[in-house]
Amino acid sequence: MRFFKKQYFLPFLCGVAVACSPLKRAEKKFERGEYDIAINYYESLAGKKSFSKMANYYAAESYRLSNRIHQAAPYYQAAIEAGFRDEGAMVYYAFALKAIGEYDAAKEQLENYLDSAEDKAYITLAENELYNLKRLNEIRAKKNYFEVKNLNAINTPSAEYSPVFNNGFLFFTTSRDSDKVYKATGTGFTDLYKAETKGARVDTTTIQSLGAAINDPEINEGSITFSPDGNFMVFAKGNNGKRRGTAEVNLYQSRQRGGRWSEPLMMTISDPRFWDSTPAFSADGRTLYFASNRLGGYGGTDLYSATLDGRGRWGNVKNLGAQINTPGNEMFPHVTEDGKLFFSSDGHPGFGGLDILVAERKNGTIEITNIGSPMNSTADDFGIYLFMPDRGFFSSNRAGGEGDDDIYTFVNNDPDLKIVNYFLAGVTYTYDEEEKEQILPGTQVRLLDKNENILAEVITGMDGKFNFRVSAGEEYLLMGEKREFFTTRAPFSTVGREIPKDSLKQLVTNKTFNAKITLDKIVLDKSIVLNNIYYDLDKSDIRADAALELDKLVNVLKDNPQIRIELSSHTDLRSDDDYNLRLSQRRAESAVAYIIKHGIASDRIVARGYGETKPIILNAQTEEEHERNRRTEFKVIGIDKSKEAKEEKVVEDGIEFDFDLN
Structure with a gap:
């Protein structure tokens, strides 16, 4: 079970008195987001002719909104065959067919829908998905070298997902040991757990909850991420099913002091009105990525970033843009040490449900790749985390697991897998009264691409040093800014400076370029x-x-x-x-x-x-x-x-x- 997004409720009227009571109960449960209970009521009404269209539709919606769209297909089909003509039902029926591997049927359904479609939002969603289905053979044909195994030592019939490795521990989200049933899915509430591990070898005797300071038995705790030193964590919290409190899932932060985690506080970048979840830190800990359905996105949930300023405050929230985000859902980001952004999406070409993709900058553009089978399946595949460049963990609710969502391990056995990390390191300077160069601390340094979009920024410390990750074959601009000094530009390029791949001997090679930025003091009337x-x-x-x-x-x-x-x-x-x-x-x-x-x-x-x-x-x-x-x-x-x-x-x-x- 994973956090989901609520949909508005469209009631339908009682036509037969005897059925009104279960119908009203179903409507109320659906409106409250208690989808698992609503399903029982709707299924009991689905066979009654007077209610067939609406009961089947809402049963299908209840399955979809509780992350079980693979069970929704027969209900969408029954509603449509009974004459239900809602455009959402027509489109999501295709998604449900895709989730059970019926790709040709899904394609036909979308084509039939588009022949008479009117709603622009659903048209966009349908056209995007039709394009994705047409690219499926291309993804299937791609060769990869992944080896996948169920992490049986940690999985149970309950849900285990969103694995994160930090300081010798595997942290994960699970609904095990929950005494309270989450009425949206009929499963237990989720908490955060950890276990000692060496790579993928888990010491099962050490599995334990993060405790009452973090886990609330009345609220779902979700995906977690840690700063590079392991002393600052951000996690998702919400979906308590109550009318009071925040409306959605939010991001919370906690700091470890003296071996104890502080009381979690909602982050200022999280909007209580919307769904903010699946956080992940960048390798340097200065950027936080997360998923949100806040206004202004491209549809569903989008990926966003927030950055840390000179005072240690999180802000500057930005949508990652249309190359990453789609009319569907993007979530579960993970940034690796070599600068790649892994994430899960049902809006990019894939096998069904959420698929794991990777985005990386190449020659100034972002290239997105579906990492293929066996990492991806017709089910939801998500929450990837690499603890080494060629191995890691991910989550899936595919068939053959231990129960609900399971955690899997993977190894990439690609013999040509070679990783080059390019960095741009430098120092900020100025000139003293004798025109001698001296270090200038406290300078804001930004890395911009050739179109002057900000890629990264940092405040230099007492040593004046800055360090940015850069990509091969790209033009950049460095900008240094400080009060009472002229803001300074310095161009930089990696074009033609790449290390030839056939010369690489190790799995990981680091290459650092050097630069400096010199800022002149602003002096009035100095020519x-x-x-x-x-x-x-x-x-x-x-x-x-x-x-x-x-x-x-x-x-x-x-x-x-x-x-x-x-x-x-x-x-x-x-x-x-x-x-x-x-x-x-x-x-x-x-x-x-x-x-x-x-x-x-x-x-x-x-x-x-x-x-x-x-x-x-x-x-x-x-x-x-x-x-x-x-x-x-x-x-x-x-x-x-x-x-x-x-x-x-x-x-x-x-x-x-x-x-x-x-």
């Missing part, structure tokens, strides 16, 4: 020369080579919205003073007009021509000396304090240091 800004003789038109340099200044202004600047133009000493003054003013105005045209507000930049009044070399003789005088500069003339970065704190070895961060 900064823009190199390579050239004009044709006696002209003020912006040449192509000058435009490239002005584009850099446009980026400086966009990256530093708090500054106002003066852009100045200077001539050499070889023409009339008044002429040079007018020419320099025209050139400055031309440069400013170019910058404004590229998106910078006119009140943030002032044009000023100085002619020959401020030469760098007073008695210039050579052409090179004249060129140094013939320059374009800018200087900061104002700072909007309200747009500066906020003060944050960096913690180093348990001591807090104040820094000015964005």
